[in-house]
Amino acid sequence: MKTSFILGAVTVAGLTAGAAFAGTLDDVKARGKLNCGVSTGVPGFAEPDANGVWQGFDVAVCRAVAAAVLNDSDAIEFVPTTGKTRFTALASGEIDMLARNTTWTFSRDVDLKFEFVGVNYYDGQGFMAKADLGVSSATELDGATVCIQTGTTTELNLADFFRSNNMSYEAVPVETGSEAVTNYLAGACDVFTTDRSALAARRANFEVPTDHVVLPEIVSKEPLGPLVRHGDNNWGDVVRWTLNALITAEELGVTSANLEEMSKGTNNPEMNRLLGSEGNLGEMLGLDADWAKRAIAVSGNYGEIFENNIGAGTIIGLARGVNAKWTDGGLIYSPPFR
Amino acid sequence: MSENNSFVRKEMISERIPPAADRGLVKWVRENLFSSAFNAIMTFISLWVIYSITVAVIPWFLNGVWDAKTVRECYDLLDGKSGACFAVLNERFPQLIYGFKYPSSEYWRPNLATVLLIVALAPILFRRLPRQLLIFSAVYPFLAFWLIWGGSILTSVSAFLGCAIAVICYRRFSSRSFALAVLISLIAANVWWIIGGYIVDLNASFLSLEVVASRDMGGFMLNLLLGTIAVCLSIPLGIALALGRQSGMPIIKWICVVFIEFIRGVPLITLLFVANVILAFFFPPDTSIDLILRVLIMMTFFNAAYIAEVVRGGLAALSKGQYEAADSIGLDYTQSMRFIILPQALKISIPGIVNVSVGMLKDTTLVSIISMFDLVGMIRGPILSSTDWNGVYWELFGAAAAIFFVVCFSVSKYSQWLERQLETDKR
Numbered sequence: 001m002k003t004s005f006i007l008g009a010v011t012v013a014g015l016t017a018g019a020a021f022a023g024t025l026d027d028v029k030a031r032g033k034l035n036c037g038v039s040t041g042v043p044g045f046a047e048p049d050a051n052g053v054w055q056g057f058d059v060a061v062c063r064a065v066a067a068a069v070l071n072d073s074d075a076i077e078f079v080p081t082t083g084k085t086r087f088t089a090l091a092s093g094e095i096d097m098l099a100r101n102t103t104w105t106f107s108r109d110v111d112l113k114f115e116f117v118g119v120n121y122y123d124g125q126g127f128m129a130k131a132d133l134g135v136s137s138a139t140e141l142d143g144a145t146v147c148i149q150t151g152t153t154t155e156l157n158l159a160d161f162f163r164s165n166n167m168s169y170e171a172v173p174v175e176t177g178s179e180a181v182t183n184y185l186a187g188a189c190d191v192f193t194t195d196r197s198a199l200a201a202r203r204a205n206f207e208v209p210t211d212h213v214v215l216p217e218i219v220s221k222e223p224l225g226p227l228v229r230h231g232d233n234n235w236g237d238v239v240r241w242t243l244n245a246l247i248t249a250e251e252l253g254v255t256s257a258n259l260e261e262m263s264k265g266t267n268n269p270e271m272n273r274l275l276g277s278e279g280n281l282g283e284m285l286g287l288d289a290d291w292a293k294r295a296i297a298v299s300g301n302y303g304e305i306f307e308n309n310i311g312a313g314t315i316i317g318l319a320r321g322v323n324a325k326w327t328d329g330g331l332i333y334s335p336p337f338r
Numbered sequence: 339m340s341e342n343n344s345f346v347r348k349e350m351i352s353e354r355i356p357p358a359a360d361r362g363l364v365k366w367v368r369e370n371l372f373s374s375a376f377n378a379i380m381t382f383i384s385l386w387v388i389y390s391i392t393v394a395v396i397p398w399f400l401n402g403v404w405d406a407k408t409v410r411e412c413y414d415l416l417d418g419k420s421g422a423c424f425a426v427l428n429e430r431f432p433q434l435i436y437g438f439k440y441p442s443s444e445y446w447r448p449n450l451a452t453v454l455l456i457v458a459l460a461p462i463l464f465r466r467l468p469r470q471l472l473i474f475s476a477v478y479p480f481l482a483f484w485l486i487w488g489g490s491i492l493t494s495v496s497a498f499l500g501c502a503i504a505v506i507c508y509r510r511f512s513s514r515s516f517a518l519a520v521l522i523s524l525i526a527a528n529v530w531w532i533i534g535g536y537i538v539d540l541n542a543s544f545l546s547l548e549v550v551a552s553r554d555m556g557g558f559m560l561n562l563l564l565g566t567i568a569v570c571l572s573i574p575l576g577i578a579l580a581l582g583r584q585s586g587m588p589i590i591k592w593i594c595v596v597f598i599e600f601i602r603g604v605p606l607i608t609l610l611f612v613a614n615v616i617l618a619f620f621f622p623p624d625t626s627i628d629l630i631l632r633v634l635i636m637m638t639f640f641n642a643a644y645i646a647e648v649v650r651g652g653l654a655a656l657s658k659g660q661y662e663a664a665d666s667i668g669l670d671y672t673q674s675m676r677f678i679i680l681p682q683a684l685k686i687s688i689p690g691i692v693n694v695s696v697g698m699l700k701d702t703t704l705v706s707i708i709s710m711f712d713l714v715g716m717i718r719g720p721i722l723s724s725t726d727w728n729g730v731y732w733e734l735f736g737a738a739a740a741i742f743f744v745v746c747f748s749v750s751k752y753s754q755w756l757e758r759q760l761e762t763d764k765r
């Protein structure tokens with residue numbers, strides 16, 4: 001009893017000590033390096049290439065923030081985190097932000113005390129089946145055997161989906177995504193289910209990708225986005241508006257190609273405010289006027305980052321779909337820069 | 339009459355070769371493979387299993403592609419045939435060995451450190467080598483630190499001198515009192531380290547190598563690093579714990595018992611999570627202790643607790659007469675342990691110690707779960723999840739298994755040799 005009280009007291013002391021370092025923005029500036037949590041590897045989203053340089057869609061968010069704050073997109077300490085260590089790494093202050101295909105959920109936001117600053121990819125759970133199975137819709141999967149990663153939300157979503165459609169299925173539980181794929185390819189199950197972006201990435205490396213189809217149904221909502229700790233709203237704003245700057249740049253047609261030209265000043269006031277030739281938005285964030293320009297300069301606007309890392313032109317070949325900008329009927333939308 | 343006795347042999351029949359069914363290969367096959375109906379069936383089943391594995395694996399090996407940039411290129415080159423994609427080993431070899439962040443221009447440093455490690459271990463492992471080599475073994479840890487982590491050589495020199503001063507002080511005063519000697523040597527070493535720290539700060543660029551942060555270590559290098567250091571530190575600690583557990587002094591005894599039983603009662607992976615995650619809460623964000631150091635401490639404690647139990651088994655195996663004999667010739671505790679008890683107890687414990695240590699080396703792969711990129715972490719994380727190589731399992735994990743097998747098998751062969759060398763009584 002007494003020891004647990006002491007341990008509790010020490011923990012609380014530790015947490016408050018962590019919270020006392022509230023000025024994350026100042027810390028990052030003083031350190032000259034952004035500690036950014038990424039995953040240990042998700043194709044297209046975060047992966048070190050053969051030279052050990054981190055690449056990917058999530059990594060691009062880290063780089064944009066580093067460029068905005070520190071004027072150097074390489075001034076980043078990438079801290080690889082697993083699904084198990086990611087939240088403690090962020091809560092303990094080991095990392096300044098987490099950009100690791102993490103689903104924005106109520107409990108993570110409220111109970112774990114994090115602040116999701118936006119959504120950079122709207123994912124959803126999907127199904128992949130062999131083409132010769134002849135199914136064109138997930139509603140035809142009655143009686144199928146399904147490879148499923150245990151302990152994930154996808155497992156629960158799967159049960160919900162089959163129950164609500166009055167279908168039965170037989171689950172083949174496996175531990176990791178790689179294991180699930182080996183099982184699926186070996187014929188241990190008819191269907192493999194996980195997030196659709198992951199399905200596409202896996203399928204791209206199959207011997208004959210066209211032998212497998214990703215079914216059109218999306219059975220869950222998985223909004224993925226970068227997050228920061230509760231309690232440092234200033235820093236949260238920096239990350240949030242860096243992401244929004246990338247999205248707004250796409251809306252306004254600012255690309256890495258025309259960035260220099262546009263930043264000299266145009267007759268579009270919002271673009272001028274974004275790129276710093278008008279107003280003092282950067283100053284309000286505690287940064288200089290060029291912050292958004294630098295963020296966009298790293299790897300272009302949101303659309304360019306998407307196309308270069310996971311878009312239709314890459315091996316992974318994801319269509320924009322719901323991740324198109326709102327004017328094209330998608331969900332990617334940024335509040336105005338005003 | 340004598341003609342009728344033809345059945346009585348006058349001379350020996352010359353030796354004849356055994357019947358065909360009772361010699362050579364036929365005999366061996368009959369006795370070992372077809373001695374009963376059940377064995378015959380098992381033989382046929384085994385032959386079939388071996389055949390099917392060979393038929394599947396040999397072409398897979400022979401068709402192996404060694405030169406490709408991505409797994410898709412591999413598939414194109416194989417063109418539907420069964421075949422391995424060994425190109426991934428080719429392409430990502432430095433990542434498997436050094437991790438993906440160790441600067442490639444500095445690969446010679448861990449290589450040199452590994453070669454020197456063999457030199458440093460040799461006099462410890464083989465008694466016939468000249469004893470003077472032990473001086474190098476004492477210097478090696480400091481040299482290896484400088485080589486692998488970089489920075490100024492003065493850091494290592496200063497640390498070494500501190501240790502040397504401590505040893506000299508201990509030697510000087512140990513005849514008077516053990517406790518006094520330990521205290522004086524600790525104070526002297528710390529005073530030196532404080533002075534040395536200033537000197538190092540002033541000449542930070544003297545003989546300086548590029549600094550490599552612990553976070554940038556990876557691949558098999560990390561496994562070897564963690565395994566070697568944890569094993570080397572845990573053997574003395576384990577022996578001390580085993581002796582402590584047998585001690586007549588209640589406080590020492592109970593500290594050792596609680597330590598050993600607590601560590602043995604907790605899975606290593608839990609300790610690693612504590613090292614990685616929980617400890618981070620107790621330090622302010624900018625003063626956190628190096629992750630490798632945290633993991634090393636946990637692994638050393640873990641291994642030490644197991645070695646302590648192995649050594650305790652060795653101590654218990656000695657007859658009481660050995661202890662009494664040591665006492666009766668007037669040896670004090672240190673002397674009796676050093677000259678009578680431990681040499682015998684440790685000899686008995688060798689198989690157990692090696693067993694635990696090889697297990698420890700393999701357990702270093704658990705760090706992949708706390709997102710450190712050791713050999714297995716490299717495979718599971720960056721390589722298997724890369725767009726280029728996702729989908730190549732057998733080749734990568736087979737290579738990891740082969741690397742570990744070579745190292746662990748050599749270690750256990752050495753320990754068998756050592757046992758034979760030390761076997762003086764039961765021959």
